Amino acid sequence: LPLCRDSQLCIKDLHFDEVPVRIYLPRVPSAGNRRGVIFFHGGCGMFGSIRSYERICRNIARKADSVVVSVGYRLSPEYKYPTQTLDCLTATEHFLKTAGNYGVDAARVIVCGDSAGGTFAATVCQELVKRRDLPKIRAQVLIYPFLQALNFNLPSHQQNAFTAFLSRERTVRFILKYLNKDCSMKEAVLAGSHVPESMNLKYRKWINPDLIPEIFKPGYKPPLPSSFLPEVHEETKELLKTRLSPLIAEDAVVCCLPDTCLITCQHDVLRDDGLLYKKRLEDNNVKVNWYHVDDGFH
Known part of the structure; x- marks a missing residue:
């Protein structure tokens, strides 16, 4: 949707410490400060924009009676990784510091994102855990997020390997392009040859098909062992x-x-990332509301 007048919302284009944002403020006066929602759009860090998520952000602001900030982080490959994550973090820090200026209770700020935006939301929350100079994020909303690049052979990767929009192969190709890496490494990454055995052993307690509920594993076949390729590992360490x-x-x-x-x-090839993160959060006594769309796709 183009930026235009809205009878229920006041919509402004601003910059938060040089990061472009669009802010949606309900016009109806509130008795107190409202909830704030910071939204990071999807698109693998290479696609998408504030404008392409206009309708979604308007709906959130209206239906949740919240102030919504849509972050226009800079895109790869023009702006190299991790510019995207850092832009999201910068915008979030700025909003937490200035929430009151927008009629928002700084103790009721939520971060939200879909797909790669969910990755950014999860990462921003983890980064802010260390900060004692900012209000704490109240909640995170992760919509089919990408959460790990160690194992592309989980049940959801096998079951949805050829799904039209986001296939298993396309997932890895997008990630490599996002990092501005040679896509000829795609097959090696799909096989897991970019991960040293020591790292596989270390993280097996968290990334393991045995941790996926049986209802999600029909037809799953454990993959054949892959040989570690040091040269691929060196090129893809960021993963x-x-x-x-x-x-x-x-x-x-x-x-x-x-x-x-x-x-x-x-x-969705990313389904099991979400299931494994749900378990990690719950194992660490973090409250999780999980919604699974049985007929949904990425």
Whole structure:
């Protein structure tokens, strides 16, 4: 939707510390400060925009009677990784510091994102755990997020390998393009050859098909072992860090995360990322509201 007058919302284009944002403020006066929602759009860090998520953000602002901030983070490959995550973090920090200027209660700020936007939301929450100079995020809403790049052979990867929009192969190709890496490494990453055995052993307690409920595993076949390729590992080390794989954050970080709403879809290669993160959060006594769309897809 083009930016135009809205009878229920006051819509402004601003910059939060040089990061472009669009803010949606309900016109009806409120007795007190409202909830704030910071929204990060999807698109693998390469696509999407404030404008393409206009309708969604308007609906959130209207139906939740909340002030919504849609973040126009800069896109790869023009702006190299991790510019996207850092822009999201910068905008969030600014909003937490200035929430009162927009009629928002800084103790009631939620971060929200879909797909890669869900990755950014999860990462921002983890980064802010360390901060004592800012109000705490009240909750995170993760909509079919990408959460790990170690294992592309989980049940959901196999079951939805050829799904039209986001296939297993396309997922890895998008990630490599996002990082501005050679896509010829795609098959090696799909096979898991980018992960050292020591790392596989370390994170098996968190990324393991045995942790997926049986109802989600019909037809699953354990993959054949793959050979570690040091040259691929060297080129793709960023995949194995928490900014791209927030699922592997340490318990000391996860236990401090805010209440979480997690949405997964049955016909989505990323489904099991969400299921595994749900378990990690719950194991660390984080409150999780999980909504699974049985007929949903990415």
